[in-house]
Amino acid sequence: MVGPGAIQPLTTRIAAAGARRMVVIADVAVAAGPAASVAAGLEASGAAVTTLTVPSGERSKSAAETVRLWEALAALPADRATHVVAVGGGVVGDLAGFVAATFVRGLPVWQVPTTLVAQVDSAIGGKTGINLAAGKNLVGAFWQPVGVACDSDTLASLPDREFRSGLAEVVKYGVILDAPLFSWLEAHAAEVLTRDPAALAHVVSRCVDIKARVVEEDEHERTGLRAVLNYGHTVGHALEALAGYGALLHGEAVAIGMAAAARLAAGTGRWTVDEVQRQNSLLARFGLPLTAPPGLEEPVVERALAVMARDKKSLHGRVRFILPTAIGRVELTDDVDSSLLEAVLRDVLLSVA
Amino acid sequence: MVGPGAIQPLTTRIAAAGARRMVVIADVAVAAGPAASVAAGLEASGAAVTTLTVPSGERSKSAAETVRLWEALAALPADRATHVVAVGGGVVGDLAGFVAATFVRGLPVWQVPTTLVAQVDSAIGGKTGINLAAGKNLVGAFWQPVGVACDSDTLASLPDREFRSGLAEVVKYGVILDAPLFSWLEAHAAEVLTRDPAALAHVVSRCVDIKARVVEEDEHERTGLRAVLNYGHTVGHALEALAGYGALLHGEAVAIGMAAAARLAAGTGRWTVDEVQRQNSLLARFGLPLTAPPGLEEPVVERALAVMARDKKSLHGRVRFILPTAIGRVELTDDVDSSLLEAVLRDVLLSVA
Numbered sequence: 001m002v003g004p005g006a007i008q009p010l011t012t013r014i015a016a017a018g019a020r021r022m023v024v025i026a027d028v029a030v031a032a033g034p035a036a037s038v039a040a041g042l043e044a045s046g047a048a049v050t051t052l053t054v055p056s057g058e059r060s061k062s063a064a065e066t067v068r069l070w071e072a073l074a075a076l077p078a079d080r081a082t083h084v085v086a087v088g089g090g091v092v093g094d095l096a097g098f099v100a101a102t103f104v105r106g107l108p109v110w111q112v113p114t115t116l117v118a119q120v121d122s123a124i125g126g127k128t129g130i131n132l133a134a135g136k137n138l139v140g141a142f143w144q145p146v147g148v149a150c151d152s153d154t155l156a157s158l159p160d161r162e163f164r165s166g167l168a169e170v171v172k173y174g175v176i177l178d179a180p181l182f183s184w185l186e187a188h189a190a191e192v193l194t195r196d197p198a199a200l201a202h203v204v205s206r207c208v209d210i211k212a213r214v215v216e217e218d219e220h221e222r223t224g225l226r227a228v229l230n231y232g233h234t235v236g237h238a239l240e241a242l243a244g245y246g247a248l249l250h251g252e253a254v255a256i257g258m259a260a261a262a263r264l265a266a267g268t269g270r271w272t273v274d275e276v277q278r279q280n281s282l283l284a285r286f287g288l289p290l291t292a293p294p295g296l297e298e299p300v301v302e303r304a305l306a307v308m309a310r311d312k313k314s315l316h317g318r319v320r321f322i323l324p325t326a327i328g329r330v331e332l333t334d335d336v337d338s339s340l341l342e343a344v345l346r347d348v349l350l351s352v353a
Numbered sequence: 354m355v356g357p358g359a360i361q362p363l364t365t366r367i368a369a370a371g372a373r374r375m376v377v378i379a380d381v382a383v384a385a386g387p388a389a390s391v392a393a394g395l396e397a398s399g400a401a402v403t404t405l406t407v408p409s410g411e412r413s414k415s416a417a418e419t420v421r422l423w424e425a426l427a428a429l430p431a432d433r434a435t436h437v438v439a440v441g442g443g444v445v446g447d448l449a450g451f452v453a454a455t456f457v458r459g460l461p462v463w464q465v466p467t468t469l470v471a472q473v474d475s476a477i478g479g480k481t482g483i484n485l486a487a488g489k490n491l492v493g494a495f496w497q498p499v500g501v502a503c504d505s506d507t508l509a510s511l512p513d514r515e516f517r518s519g520l521a522e523v524v525k526y527g528v529i530l531d532a533p534l535f536s537w538l539e540a541h542a543a544e545v546l547t548r549d550p551a552a553l554a555h556v557v558s559r560c561v562d563i564k565a566r567v568v569e570e571d572e573h574e575r576t577g578l579r580a581v582l583n584y585g586h587t588v589g590h591a592l593e594a595l596a597g598y599g600a601l602l603h604g605e606a607v608a609i610g611m612a613a614a615a616r617l618a619a620g621t622g623r624w625t626v627d628e629v630q631r632q633n634s635l636l637a638r639f640g641l642p643l644t645a646p647p648g649l650e651e652p653v654v655e656r657a658l659a660v661m662a663r664d665k666k667s668l669h670g671r672v673r674f675i676l677p678t679a680i681g682r683v684e685l686t687d688d689v690d691s692s693l694l695e696a697v698l699r700d701v702l703l704s705v706a
Binding site: 063067070071074075077079098101102103104105106127129132133134135137138139140141142220309310311 | 416420423424427428430432451454455456457458459480482485486487488490491492493494495573662663664
């Protein structure tokens with residue numbers, strides 16, 4: 001369900017699903033707002049509703065927080081007639097989704113994403129997971145939500161940096177699969193930035209449609225189709241790990257990763273410099289960074305390469321990249337010359353911004 | 354693959370599956386025996402083979418051990434071209450299976466069960482999981498192994514108590530679904546107890562067939578068919594929790610649980626006293642207990658009821674039991690009078706043995 005006020009019809013649907021107990025797992029930052037609305041809607045059904053809060057920030061996607069939530073569910077006690085409702089950004093969606101996927105070998109989960117990045121990306125498609133010290137999302141499960149509500153009302157109060165971060169994933173959809181969306185964003189950047197409701201509804205439903213279509217065709221990342229969604233994420237994830245989780249917002253890291261991937265695409269003769277420029281201009285117009293913040297610890301290129309080799313998208317230890325060939329079209333390759341890769345990483349990670 | 358020497362053809366199959374890296378997760382007790390044979394077989398393929406050992410005993414099915422293995426896999430690093438091979442009893446199979454199910458959202462796993470209970474039960478069917486303080490197997494995933502090798506050679510050196518514990522699950526198959534197997538066990542108890550290779554091969558393949566058939570028809574425990582495999586496990590799991598994990602072997606707890614369920618079945622008019630007696634005689638002939646060991650902490654009945662209410666087989670907080678109506682036939686019910694249940698629990702848990 002996408003649009004203003006979408007939380008309400010979702011709670012009606014959840015209440016009708018016949019759960020005896022419902023557990024709202026919420027980012028503490030939305031506990032008084034959207035999570036309270038969700039809980040109130042569910043309580044009307046007469047079921048027992050419990051809210052568990054999770055500290056804001058990427059650090060909550062940890063094994064320790066997972067164990068804490070498992071134990072909290074056991075203490076209720078939750079059983080197979082319990083439904084989980086995740087309310088918050090990508091962190092809570094991924095964490096609560098993984099907890100739901102694994103408690104008593106799987107509880108039904110509903111997603112109520114309250115950030116732009118979660119609405120257009122992480123809440124759709126059933127990827128759940130947590131981070132290890134060695135890398136992001138190294139542990140997780142594929143676990144599809146029963147339903148998802150992308151309520152645009154929750155975006156109005158989003159901090160500006162958070163909102164802009166979500167736009168990186170929106171631009172990504174345009175670059176990888178949807179040239180008309182990309183052009184629409186170029187033409188309507190101002191309305192998007194002022195969070196015009198009609199513009200947001202258009203953007204979110206378009207992105208949800210693309211994501212859902214890709215996931216339907218390749219749910220478990222077997223054919224390579226779903227992998228295209230990882231455009232910008234190979235370098236992006238490495239950068240998040242190097243900067244320390246939470247120092248960069250996910251979308252900011254992805255924007256930098258897209259800038260790096262674009263240079264690899266141009267450097268291997270796949271993509272025109274003109275289109276690279278169009279991508280980077282749109283990202284910059286949305287206030288997104290194209291190079292890493294200063295202060296990364298040396299030897300930064302070697303460390304980035306090591307993290308990328310551990311990325312779960314790598315196969316047989318070779319790093320794989322999604323590289324554009326045109327706006328709206330990408331390909332998957334592990335054939336990137338290592339000196340080109342090192343040069344691009346050096347420029348992107350060590351720029352004196 | 355079932356039979357003497359089954360480890361060897363399995364390693365050939367795993368080697369042919371094209372993994373770049375293989376991680377053997379082994380009970381430390383079999384590290385020098387079956388796990389070393391598995392590793393040697395795999396190394397012949399030219400792949401990188403790493404063995405990670407796990408301390409023996411139910412306490413290893415913990416969140417802490419899970420996190421340790423996740424981090425060990427990340428450190429290798431393991432990626433999606435890595436296969437996991439679990440070598441050991443049910444503890445290692447469940448733990449390594451869960452780790453494989455969740456690392457990078459799922460690595461292929463092969464099971465090499467080296468105990469009777471694991472060969473006839475836990476290694477077949479894809480249930481993986483770990484315990485929480487609040488109860489057994491409260492966390493886990495359904496994750497089917499690519500292949501399973503039940504090598505009867507590994508049973509020859511099994512400690513007697515461990516071997517007899519596995520026979521509880523064998524008797525269980527007879528009671529729930531296979532009257533001819535039950536009669537065969539009554540007629541051939543002596544050969545089984547001396548571990549006659551032909552008798553073991555017969556028993557293990559028959560049990561694997563039953564288990565595989567049930568799981569194929571109800572993989573995720575939705576129709577209730579798979580639930581019949583939990584005969585004896587409702588009380589059995591509670592007893593394991595009360596006695597402290599590891600104090601009773603799993604099969605011993607299940608035998609006591611079967612004795613309790615049989616009394617509930619007789620007490621509710623479902624099952625004849627004669628057949629209850631046949632079940633209990635066969636269990637006793639295999640050296641299995643029918644009542645709990647002395648020394649459980651009071652109030653033991655109340656504590657058992659509380660653990661059973663948290664069991665993931667319970668629905669809407671009501672405890673469900675699998676009760677026989679004849680040898681080879683059972684039904685699922687949550688309609689057991691609480692005074693009968695309490696009386697049976699009191700007798701079984703507080704007997705002065």
